[in-house]
Amino acid sequence: MLSIIFIIISAIFIPGVIAKIKSKIGGRRMPSVFQPLFDIIRLFKKGAIYSPTTSIIFKIAPIIYFSSVLMAAFFVPMAGQQGLLSFDVDFVFFAYLLALGKFMMIISAMDTGSGFEGMGANREALYSMLVEPAFFVLVGTLALFTQNSSFQDLYVNLHTSTQLSIIIGIAALYVITYISMVENSRMPIDDPKTHLELTMVHEVMILDNSGFDLAIIHIASWLKFAIYGTIISNFVVQSSWPIYIQIVSYLLIQMGYASTIGILESFSARNKMGKNPQWIIMLSAIAVVTFLTTLIITQKIILN
Amino acid sequence: MEIIIFKLAIILSILIFLISRLYQIYWVYLVQIIIIAVSSLWAIQCLFISDSSFEIPLMTFMGSPLLIVIDKLSAFFILVINFTMMTGSIYAKGYLKPYLENKSKLEMAFHLFNLLWLHISMLFVVMFRDALSFLIIWEIMSLSSFFLVIFENDKKETIKIGIKYLIQMHIGVVFILLAFIIAAVQSGSEFSFDGLSVYFASHNPFFIFLLFFMGFGIKAGFIPLHSWLPHAHPAAPSHVSGIMSGVMIKLGIYGILRVLTYIHHDLFYIGLFILVISLISGLIGVSMAIVQHDVKKLLAYHSIENIGIIGIGIGLGVIGIAVKIPILAVLGFAGGILHILNHSLFKSLLFFTAGSVYKQTHTRNIEDLGGLIKKMPKTAIFFLLGALAISGLPPFNGFISEFLIYSGMFKSLQVGDLFTDIVLLFSFTGLAIIGGLAVFCFTKVFSIIFLGNPRTEKVEHATEISSSMFIPYYMIGFMIIAIGLAPVIFIQPIGAIVNIFVGNTSAIEQVIPTLNNISISSAIFIVMIGILFFLRALQQKNQTIKQQATWGCAYKGANAGLHQYTATSYADNFGQLAKQLVNVKKDFKEFGKEEIFPEKREFETHSSDIFENNLITKPSDFVIKWFEKLAVFQTGKIQHYLLYSLVFLIVVFLLTFLNWI
Numbered sequence: 001m002l003s004i005i006f007i008i009i010s011a012i013f014i015p016g017v018i019a020k021i022k023s024k025i026g027g028r029r030m031p032s033v034f035q036p037l038f039d040i041i042r043l044f045k046k047g048a049i050y051s052p053t054t055s056i057i058f059k060i061a062p063i064i065y066f067s068s069v070l071m072a073a074f075f076v077p078m079a080g081q082q083g084l085l086s087f088d089v090d091f092v093f094f095a096y097l098l099a100l101g102k103f104m105m106i107i108s109a110m111d112t113g114s115g116f117e118g119m120g121a122n123r124e125a126l127y128s129m130l131v132e133p134a135f136f137v138l139v140g141t142l143a144l145f146t147q148n149s150s151f152q153d154l155y156v157n158l159h160t161s162t163q164l165s166i167i168i169g170i171a172a173l174y175v176i177t178y179i180s181m182v183e184n185s186r187m188p189i190d191d192p193k194t195h196l197e198l199t200m201v202h203e204v205m206i207l208d209n210s211g212f213d214l215a216i217i218h219i220a221s222w223l224k225f226a227i228y229g230t231i232i233s234n235f236v237v238q239s240s241w242p243i244y245i246q247i248v249s250y251l252l253i254q255m256g257y258a259s260t261i262g263i264l265e266s267f268s269a270r271n272k273m274g275k276n277p278q279w280i281i282m283l284s285a286i287a288v289v290t291f292l293t294t295l296i297i298t299q300k301i302i303l304n
Numbered sequence: 305m306e307i308i309i310f311k312l313a314i315i316l317s318i319l320i321f322l323i324s325r326l327y328q329i330y331w332v333y334l335v336q337i338i339i340i341a342v343s344s345l346w347a348i349q350c351l352f353i354s355d356s357s358f359e360i361p362l363m364t365f366m367g368s369p370l371l372i373v374i375d376k377l378s379a380f381f382i383l384v385i386n387f388t389m390m391t392g393s394i395y396a397k398g399y400l401k402p403y404l405e406n407k408s409k410l411e412m413a414f415h416l417f418n419l420l421w422l423h424i425s426m427l428f429v430v431m432f433r434d435a436l437s438f439l440i441i442w443e444i445m446s447l448s449s450f451f452l453v454i455f456e457n458d459k460k461e462t463i464k465i466g467i468k469y470l471i472q473m474h475i476g477v478v479f480i481l482l483a484f485i486i487a488a489v490q491s492g493s494e495f496s497f498d499g500l501s502v503y504f505a506s507h508n509p510f511f512i513f514l515l516f517f518m519g520f521g522i523k524a525g526f527i528p529l530h531s532w533l534p535h536a537h538p539a540a541p542s543h544v545s546g547i548m549s550g551v552m553i554k555l556g557i558y559g560i561l562r563v564l565t566y567i568h569h570d571l572f573y574i575g576l577f578i579l580v581i582s583l584i585s586g587l588i589g590v591s592m593a594i595v596q597h598d599v600k601k602l603l604a605y606h607s608i609e610n611i612g613i614i615g616i617g618i619g620l621g622v623i624g625i626a627v628k629i630p631i632l633a634v635l636g637f638a639g640g641i642l643h644i645l646n647h648s649l650f651k652s653l654l655f656f657t658a659g660s661v662y663k664q665t666h667t668r669n670i671e672d673l674g675g676l677i678k679k680m681p682k683t684a685i686f687f688l689l690g691a692l693a694i695s696g697l698p699p700f701n702g703f704i705s706e707f708l709i710y711s712g713m714f715k716s717l718q719v720g721d722l723f724t725d726i727v728l729l730f731s732f733t734g735l736a737i738i739g740g741l742a743v744f745c746f747t748k749v750f751s752i753i754f755l756g757n758p759r760t761e762k763v764e765h766a767t768e769i770s771s772s773m774f775i776p777y778y779m780i781g782f783m784i785i786a787i788g789l790a791p792v793i794f795i796q797p798i799g800a801i802v803n804i805f806v807g808n809t810s811a812i813e814q815v816i817p818t819l820n821n822i823s824i825s826s827a828i829f830i831v832m833i834g835i836l837f838f839l840r841a842l843q844q845k846n847q848t849i850k851q852q853a854t855w856g857c858a859y860k861g862a863n864a865g866l867h868q869y870t871a872t873s874y875a876d877n878f879g880q881l882a883k884q885l886v887n888v889k890k891d892f893k894e895f896g897k898e899e900i901f902p903e904k905r906e907f908e909t910h911s912s913d914i915f916e917n918n919l920i921t922k923p924s925d926f927v928i929k930w931f932e933k934l935a936v937f938q939t940g941k942i943q944h945y946l947l948y949s950l951v952f953l954i955v956v957f958l959l960t961f962l963n964w965i
Contacts, residue, residue, distance in 0.1 A: 044843065046847065047844065047850065048849050049849075049850045049851070050849065050850075050851055051854040052851050052853065053675075053757055053864070055677045055678060055681075063833055063837060063840065066836065067832040068829070070832065071825070071828065074825075085821065085825055085828075087817070087818045087821035088711060088715070089711040089714050089715070089818065090821075092706075092710045092711070092714075093698060093825065096696065096739070097698055099697055099739070102743070103697060103747055106751075107688075107747055107750055107751050107755060110747070110755045110756060111751070111755040111756065112855075113674075113675070113755070113756035113757040113864060114854045114856060115856075116855075116857075117854075118868060118869020118873070118874065119869060121751075122869065122874050125743065125747050126877050126878060126881075128740065129737070129740030129744045130740070132737065132739065132740040133736045133737050133740075135736075136732050137729065137733055140713075140714065140717060140728075140729065143714045144717045144718060147718040149714045149715050149718075197857065208854055211843075212839075212840045212843050212844060277881055284733070288733075291729055295722060295725060295726075
């Protein structure tokens with residue numbers, strides 16, 4: 001229960017913190033941390049515009065997308081605290097639920113009949129397909145290392161098993177951080193602040209959404225940030241710590257995660273579009289190396 | 305008692321030739337109702353009520369009694385066959401209506417007769433254990449499906465494809481026959497499936513298994529034995545493609561499973577072999593599907609992919625038995641077997657909906673379509689349902705079977721040794737990629753056919769199909785959702801089937817709470833969607849909802865149909881990544897330097913199947929080329945032919961004279 005509350009709390013802050021960091025570095029005046037929240041509230045007060053080309057798909061997709069992300073958040077544990085829902089091999093359900101949301105958003109973009117949105121939808125489909133194996137190899141590594149197979153148990157046992165968990169932890173942290181960048185359409189895969197439709201990925205897919213639909217799409221992407229931030233924090237925060245230290249360190253990591261994104265986006269340029277697939281496949285390769293390392297640690301590969 | 309009714313139904317099937325054209329389909333229904341009722345009764349009795357298999361004497365065949373034997377595996381297949389045949393025949397009524405005008409009474413009767421016999425022969429395939437009668441009925445199944453495929457025999461291409469199909473099926477039969485004969489001769493046992501157990505008890509099973517796998521694999525469509533599949537499915541009428549892809553190719557899997565029940569040792573390499581072939585089939589099947597423009601060819605490649613997923617489950621199950629990890633064995637087999645049922649559901653649904661689109665627009669090329677959801681809303685929604693289910697997304701049935709396989713893999717990582725773990729790594733990575741590619745492919749095909757603006761005028765005149773064709777949609781749709789939301793009901797009988805292969809099926813009991821949790825989560829998910837709909841309706845009640853054209857950078861002169869993303873462009877970035885695999889060729893004329901005012905020109909892309917090219921087309925072209933050269937001897941002059949006989953006689957004389965033969 002605690003985990004979902006904190007995911008929602010951090011979801012509210014993360015976009016504001018990113019914006020604040022970026023404007024600080026860019027030498028601009030900073031908006032309030034709550035500015036994204038105000039924008040959403042404004043959207044909720046507005047009507048909507050639908051293109052006559054669109055069909056029912058365009059209307060149901062944002063709702064299913066939002067529900068899938070919120071539902072996925074239910075599965076994510078926070079340090080020692082169990083997620084709202086938890087069962088064996090729940091990470092498969094988690095991943096496929098997010099895929100369902102993406103499926104709907106992709107077809108909703110195609111529903112507008114716009115060439116731009118088709119392009120974005122197509123890229124999104126390709127990237128999310130390529131990143132899927134990295135996630136599965138990563139959880140496979142954790143399952144192998146911790147001898148467990150649910151989100152909750154993976155983390156609890158990651159810290160209690162051996163000192164060697166640090167090696168796995170660091171590699172996993174690297175992979176999951178970049179998976180989160182792909183999943184959230186941030187640098188270096190996608191630049192959310194680009195102005196040209198032709199070079200957008202995620203932003204172009206939601207060009208025609210407005211009002212309520214746009215608001216929940218935005219909230220869903222915040223939630224996604226918070227979900228991945230939570231997954232990342234779990235590699236550090238240990239369930240043996242006292243609860244208040246867990247919460248403080250959790251919040252610190254979430255803010256650190258948001259700041260990292262802000263700093264990254266201020267200083268780095270994004271990949272060439274054609275290089276993106278290679279870059280994403282690299283994540284899977286690192287995950288596989290982690291898996292093999294785990295085989296050595298668990299003494300299934302015997303070196304001498 | 306039942307057996308007499310069953311035989312009566314078989315005899316009744318012949319009378320279809322006497323019925324007038326309009327009522328033939330009702331005769332099919334009559335016969336099918338009897339067959340389905342009787343065989344399902346047997347199957348349900350075997351699967352749910354009694355604990356053992358039972359035998360019923362059918363007739364005397366070549367001096368010995370011919371038994372039909374039903375165990376839990378047969379019973380499962382009987383139910384799958386019956387369900388898909390039932391939906392297929394209901395769909396056929398509407399689909400065949402336009403053909404009533406230009407097909408004669410005899411042609412229609414022959415088509416429906418074959419439909420009935422495909423049903424009957426498929427049922428017998430899973431019920432016969434005697435090798436000879438099995439092979440005969442297997443042959444009847446191939447023949448009847450061949451006649452079904454060449455229904456549109458006025459097209460030359462269709463006949464060619466049909467013959468190709470028939471030849472490949474016969475090559476398959478040769479392998480199966482050979483396997484039976486070798487097993488029977490080497491072990492001196494009877495010529496039947498049960499005789500195999502004697503052979504396998506004393507010999508290394510791999511070689512005979514390989515022969516069976518080749519034979520049954522051609523039917524199932526494992527890569528590289530698949531090359532008939534992407535041609536036969538588009539050529540066949542849609543109800544036939546649905547049935548063939550839904551159940552007939554699964555009988556190849558049945559054959560493999562049946563042979564596996566007799567093998568109890570040296571299973572590791574057999575499992576590994578199945579797994580590797582299946583991973584290849586899954587990955588290449590779905591990659592090839594992405595670059596297709598013909599919707600039925602695309603679905604045919606997806607059948608190969610799904611046969612791959614079924615094979616991954618079975619392969620992991622066999623490995624699980626070999627390395628003694630019961631959870632992998634049980635969940636692998638359970639996932640594979642459940643996926644047989646699942647695939648028969650969503651694939652027939654997809655073929656039926658695609659067939660409806662073809663019926664209303666007369667094109668299978670998805671590049672000509674677009675915006676059909678406005679003309680055919682129900683068909684579109686059911687296609688979407690099938691697409692979501694085949695992509696393995698929750699809360700539909702495809703997810704459940706893939707989840708079982710995943711869970712078997714992740715749970716056995718901890719107990720496996722090094723080699724098993726590496727195998728598992730490849731398997732779940734492969735399955736994840738297959739899942740991702742399926743999403744990629746079905747977002748493409750659904751969007752291009754049903755969403756956006758119409759691309760040609762073929763779409764303009766399309767209307768929703770007649771209401772009788774919706775009945776199968778609803779039946780299959782109900783099953784897809786039922787398995788997705790309440791998998792626990794279905795997992796118990798599946799567990800009983802898995803018991804044939806794995807002695808200890810306690811893992812099924814372990815997975816039940818997880819499946820219950822999935823049901824609960826899916827229910828919460830659906831409620832959440834409902835609440836959001838309500839909230840949006842509430843929010844939009846007092847707001848102005850406007851209609852305005854899609855954003856196009858404020859440029860309004862665009863041609864709404866043409867200035868859209870096409871299937872080719874959607875597939876292009878994947879095609880670039882998997883260049884070697886999908887083999888896409890672009891045909892176009894380059895601009896010349898002096899060409900100031902370019903002429904109208906064309907651009908075409910094709911993809912060709914590398915396996916078909918290298919294994920079938922190239923060798924057969926080579927053989928034909930050399931055979932053509934041999935034609936120089938065929939001069940047409942009698943003197944030359946007399947000379948040939950003289951030369952022959954001299955050669956024979958010399959050979960005997962010199963004692964060489």
